Amino acid sequence: MSPNPLTDVTTHRYRRHRFPAEIIAHAVWLYFRFPLSLRHVEDLLAERGIEVSFQTVAEWAAKFGREYARSIRRRTRGSFADKWHLDEMGVAIKGRKYWLWRAVDADGYVLDALIQIRRNKQAALKLMRKLLKGQCATPRVMITDKLRSYDAAKREIMPGVEHRSHKGLNNRAENSHLAVRRRERGMIRFKSARQCQRFVSIHGPIANLFHLHRNRASTAEHRKLRNAAMNTWREITLSTAE
Structure with a gap:
């Protein structure tokens, strides 16, 4: 069987981390997507049965947030207004x-x-x-x-x-x-x-991904844009959470 490049990249990026990609990506998304403190993210994860300290969330935000932002910048380079x-x-x-x-x-x-x-x-x-x-x-x-x-x-x-x-x-x-x-x-x-x-x-890059211009779109259009942004996020973070 031929190797799966996506699986290989995922394994390398999250190697030696106790929690899977889905949880790490979700924590980083919460922290940068919403005006939450590290302790708020810790509490939200705990409510879902995920015991992670706010210090760990801070480490994830710094390490993986930088990688995610770099991927978003590569995707969006040259696509902004003049x-x-x-x-x-x-x-x-x-x-x-x-x-x-x-x-x-x-x-x-x-x-x-x-x-x-x-x-x-x-x-x-x-x-x-x-x-x-x-x-x-x-x-x-x-x-x-x-x-x-x-x-x-x-x-x-x-x-x-x-x-x-x-x-x-x-x-x-x-x-x-x-x-x-x-x-x-x-x-x-x-x-x-x-x-x-x-x-x-x-x-900045993460905010750009979820900057959907809600005032310009109908409810159905906004949901479609939001789903597209989330799918892009999952692709970037190599997570499979639904």
Whole structure:
């Protein structure tokens, strides 16, 4: 009998883990899909008879969440709208202020996020270079608030791109911060810049997969989209849970 590549990959990815792929994938899905703390996920699993500590959930979220997010990014690269919204929000970490620079497309899908200590041209350049490398494409239009660092960075790295600088036009990016704010409160603030970067790097792609634009779809259409997203999730996580 010829070997099954899917089974081989599954065995390798989850090797030496006491719990099967279905449980690990479900725990990671709960943590990144909903504004839950690690202890909340522990309690939800316990209600189903699965005794896992919140520390184990944290390890799964860091290890497997990174792998799942990487797979989602590979699948979605180049599929986003060509209008990019860039914005930054302040994040307090251990008494020090950082800036979380984020970019979303015209449909609200997260393109990338980068935690930085500065709010200047060099920080804007770093985000734009990361975006261009990750998306393998140049936007048609870039929309930002009136922070001059965006325009200075854009002229240097993307001189031919149309730039619209107006606070009222950038609600798409500002609204996308809300999900991170909710998680920040649930986690009682981020513990370090590294933890924040790791979380947003995983949370963004997973949020994109389940960003279904419910207000644009009927109930039947939404269920169909939700089922498709869950099937994609199972394929990515190599789980077979129904």
